Amino acid sequence: MLAIQQVGKIYPGGVNALEGFSSNIELGEIVAIVGGSGCGKSTLLRLVSGLDQSTQGRISIDGTYYTTPQEKIGIVFQEPRLFPWLTVAQNVGFGLADRPREERDRRVAAQLSRVGLADKASAWPRQLSGGQAQRVALARALVMRPEVLLLDEPFSALDAFTRADLQDHLLGLWADQKPTMIVVTHDVDEAIVLADRVLVMKTHPGRLQEEIVIDLPRPRDRQSAAFDFAKRRVMGALDRSLGRRAGAEELEVRVEEGAARWW
Amino acid sequence: MPARTCDSRCVIAEPVFAAGMTITRSTATTTAPPRPRRNSAWWLRPVLGLLLPVTAAAIWEAAVYAGFSDGRLVPPPSRIFATFMDLARSGELLTHALATSLRVAAGFAIGVVSGTIMGAITGYSFYARRLLDPSLQALRAIPSVAWVPLFILWLGIFEASKVTLIAVGVFFPVYLGVMAGVLGVDRKIVEVGRAFRLSGFEMVRRILLPAVLPEFVVAVRSGLGLGWMFVVAAEFLGASEGLGYLLIDGQQLGKPAQIVAAIVAFAILGKLTDWLIVIATAPLLRWQDSYGTRQRGA
Numbered sequence: 001m002l003a004i005q006q007v008g009k010i011y012p013g014g015v016n017a018l019e020g021f022s023s024n025i026e027l028g029e030i031v032a033i034v035g036g037s038g039c040g041k042s043t044l045l046r047l048v049s050g051l052d053q054s055t056q057g058r059i060s061i062d063g064t065y066y067t068t069p070q071e072k073i074g075i076v077f078q079e080p081r082l083f084p085w086l087t088v089a090q091n092v093g094f095g096l097a098d099r100p101r102e103e104r105d106r107r108v109a110a111q112l113s114r115v116g117l118a119d120k121a122s123a124w125p126r127q128l129s130g131g132q133a134q135r136v137a138l139a140r141a142l143v144m145r146p147e148v149l150l151l152d153e154p155f156s157a158l159d160a161f162t163r164a165d166l167q168d169h170l171l172g173l174w175a176d177q178k179p180t181m182i183v184v185t186h187d188v189d190e191a192i193v194l195a196d197r198v199l200v201m202k203t204h205p206g207r208l209q210e211e212i213v214i215d216l217p218r219p220r221d222r223q224s225a226a227f228d229f230a231k232r233r234v235m236g237a238l239d240r241s242l243g244r245r246a247g248a249e250e251l252e253v254r255v256e257e258g259a260a261r262w263w
Numbered sequence: 264m265p266a267r268t269c270d271s272r273c274v275i276a277e278p279v280f281a282a283g284m285t286i287t288r289s290t291a292t293t294t295a296p297p298r299p300r301r302n303s304a305w306w307l308r309p310v311l312g313l314l315l316p317v318t319a320a321a322i323w324e325a326a327v328y329a330g331f332s333d334g335r336l337v338p339p340p341s342r343i344f345a346t347f348m349d350l351a352r353s354g355e356l357l358t359h360a361l362a363t364s365l366r367v368a369a370g371f372a373i374g375v376v377s378g379t380i381m382g383a384i385t386g387y388s389f390y391a392r393r394l395l396d397p398s399l400q401a402l403r404a405i406p407s408v409a410w411v412p413l414f415i416l417w418l419g420i421f422e423a424s425k426v427t428l429i430a431v432g433v434f435f436p437v438y439l440g441v442m443a444g445v446l447g448v449d450r451k452i453v454e455v456g457r458a459f460r461l462s463g464f465e466m467v468r469r470i471l472l473p474a475v476l477p478e479f480v481v482a483v484r485s486g487l488g489l490g491w492m493f494v495v496a497a498e499f500l501g502a503s504e505g506l507g508y509l510l511i512d513g514q515q516l517g518k519p520a521q522i523v524a525a526i527v528a529f530a531i532l533g534k535l536t537d538w539l540i541v542i543a544t545a546p547l548l549r550w551q552d553s554y555g556t557r558q559r560g561a
Contacts (some may be wrong), residue, residue: 039306049458051454051457051458069457069458069459069460070460071460074458075458077451077454077455079451081451081452081454081455083452083455083470083473083474084550084551084552085473085474085476085550086473086550092471094459095459097469103454105500124549125550126551126552158414
């Protein structure tokens, strides 16, 4: 279990990015974090990853407190961040350098075929499309069999079709290994497709506004009424977090237009 | 369809029509693709580059042959070539070229290794950079040949002082190139290394150095250039063999053809070793996605 206790971050220079955030995240749970820009959602993810240190509170995984990157925690960034001088297979095997060659090759091959890129094993990153590169980044994190997988707006740079495709793909991969996943996103649809729980954040300073449980069965139909209902609840919470009180009619229109357009 | 029957003069007009053409039209053209314009002149560019030196050499050769000059101070190409071949045949050229090459190789190896290590350390660590870089930059500002008297006092007149001078010459471009390269590595990629919990040494070995490889090759090539430059300076200051010795010997005995022959040998060796670096590193740089590689690929 991942326990985040009263965590806050004040950057040098005095920006209060996050304040008093607490949440317990169970193994195998998928949590989405949404909120306007400057709500500290990326900051939170960086603290959980151990790449940044909190200035307040503490985080533990399976009862162990930590402040540095952990073996049990994998991360996928907004950009693929592949190593351009390594082939796709070498990129995926990057974290397995200390394992015997035979084991490494086997795990890399298995993971690559699971993300559907077995034929790209010896390609260079520059030869991949955006969606393929992000799948390699996913494979690079998943091949380590992390207990917790952090995703920082993983699909936001991709076009809508690829994005929906990769969301379904991600759920398939999650079903294989059942890691805990924390997805930071500004796409409400993405949050509802993926998450068991959506945490809506509030700005200045960043803190938790509301927690919305999405108990829809998977796979989730993006066109269903229940999906739409969940979306309205999240959007309502987002509006409250931004200090807006949208009328029912206005909200209706916004829901139809899709979320990604204003935050 | 006028474009189909006309000759190569109206090639430019074809693409304009192509958009509206039917498929039968485009299959007809694939049987006889228009030849790219550049093809006709691919051999012309090197020839153009050679035109000036070859003409000048030919004129000088003719002038000496016709008796306008005795060619004593400026030997004609035929005499330089003869001298070069004589030196080659007697084995002298090989001895001298080998002596010089070994000095450059030793100095180059020391300079590249130490430059890479120091550049990686100062690039990676903020405090190491604050501590070491100002002193190294101050040393770099000293014209390296100015070290020669000191090196001779310290290390004697034989190989050690020569190799050290060459190593100093090679060190600085490599050091600067590696340090600047490491400082320029994308922070986001370094962060991936941190997420994989790499140690400082592993970070340098597995991420920073591979990332700066293109800059590293450039730095090593300019280092090698300086190495060849400094070996001459080193050999001027008392050597009994080496191409630099051939130069001095040619001057003292009034043999300009020998001087030019040694210069030619330097040019050949310099170009050859530079080319070897390019060839040896090309497979390591295949991953690059840059303007230059795209041009080569095209």
